[in-house]
Amino acid sequence: MTSEGVTRRRPRRRRVLWPYLYVLPALAAMAFAFGYPLVQVVRDSFYAGDFTSNPIWVGLDNYKGVIDDPQFRQSILNNLKLMLSVPIMLGLGLAIALVLNDRIRGMRQYQAIVFLPYVLPATAIGIAFSFLLQQNGVLNTALRDLHLGPLAQDWLGNSHLAIVSVGGLVIWQQLGFGVVVFTAALLALPPETAEAARIDGANWWQLQLRVLVPQIRPIIELLTVIQVITVISWVFNYVYVLTTGGPGYASSVMELYIWRSFSNGSNGTAAAVAVMLFGMASVLIGLSVWVRRQVASV
């Protein structure tokens, strides 16, 4: 009976149709949350006003205005400055992962602790950091107690240091991510190569830098791209609670600039910056998809 049903291919029709039905809600959700706003934001970037009344077509004026705005230039510069935190967090993360990879006792516990900051809400943590780093906060008090008073700084109020403090918070929270990813990659390596190097008399440093690190290079590259995307386009939380872009706009970033323009009713400006940010992110996203393929093919 059943084999008859199969040979008569009645289920064939259903087999052809059902996947389309099953994928439909996902397509609808993605069209709603990504498709619509991505198309609309490009349109919006050519109009002025807050869009409640009739918007006015202004062509490229929003873009021109943004590029001439020192506040925007400072914001984009700060995103670039934050990119300096990527080699630090990944370098340190790699060092920790290599040490853990020596099957050190308590490895799981260490890893659990180092990863913990990554899961915590950036908002709550950022608020705590804003108190730790204030003029008479914990850090400066501790420095003075240790007779290192001259090192005490206005970490959040100094226009040069504010973005550095943001970078510090980003490193603090993102470090564990690299550690866990690198540890997993190292543990998945075949032990033979390391064994062979050891027999050939390689010392610890040579083993790490010449044998182990090159083998996980694709993962390092992928994580670099992912973290660059993070500091270019996912740092709103940190900046908002730590400095709100201050003092003035010294520690503003592109996301904050979008949020500010938008809160001031300059929706067209906000949209123009969003389009530019998306353009930058797209290049990086393309790169990440490409690097991901390299990882998968290893």
Added chain:
Amino acid sequence: MRTSAGARIVGVLSRHAFLIVICLAALYPLYFIVATAIRSNAAYQLNPTGFPSDPTFASLRDMILHQPLPRWMWNSFLVTLSSVAVSTLIALLAAYAAVFGRFWGHRVFLSTSVALMVVPPVTLLVPMFILMVNTGFVNHLQSVIVFYTGLLVPFAIFFLANFFRTVPVELIEAASSEGAGPFTVLRRIVMPLSGAATFTLVVVQAIWVWNELLIALVFLQSESSRTLMAGLTQFQGRFVTNQPLVLAGALLSIAPVVLLYLSGQRFFVRGLTAGIGK
């Protein structure tokens, strides 16, 4: 080969010392939040680094009884629960169809999901906000719920599709050849096998929604509709001179996350790092 026992001990100890320093740096801000939340404001003002030798629960009690925090926490809970439930369901169907149904274009569909995973939400904010204003959803939890749901879907599909690829096709084929329809196969065979994976996915998505700030800040601006994270930033401005109180709020917002982490650490690690590798 020639390393002496002494050098070896130094090596091991220095590694532990390095890791302990890192761990202390990772834990200190948490200690600071807990310690300050249970200190009186006067004691804290006198010495911010002090030990809570005279603990008080006044700030925590104030947060729970006299501040809108419980309401905001409930909002966050509702938003998290509904958006995660819906996105997981949508992604289960789609990933199942993409992996086992192999509809026309399933490859493009999957790589689109991977690309959308990293689209910064801030770029979508302006049109979505205008849409919410026009439809009257601003200041209603539904506005963030539908948006979060959509934002979560690409990662959920990517994650589940990766998992489904490890399910032996023979199981599926055996069941369908016995006349089971696609939904029965999904419900009776695929879903029971995906318990751990689905749970991991739920945890990761829940953390993301619970921690999200930007969208919540923009879409929910009335006092009663705020989520916990957006509410916390209000406290930061409102109680400038009472930092223990603000940190009591921060502590209450972190506590559920930490408890979840301690109870299922491996799910977190696996899920949050799933965007990497195979």
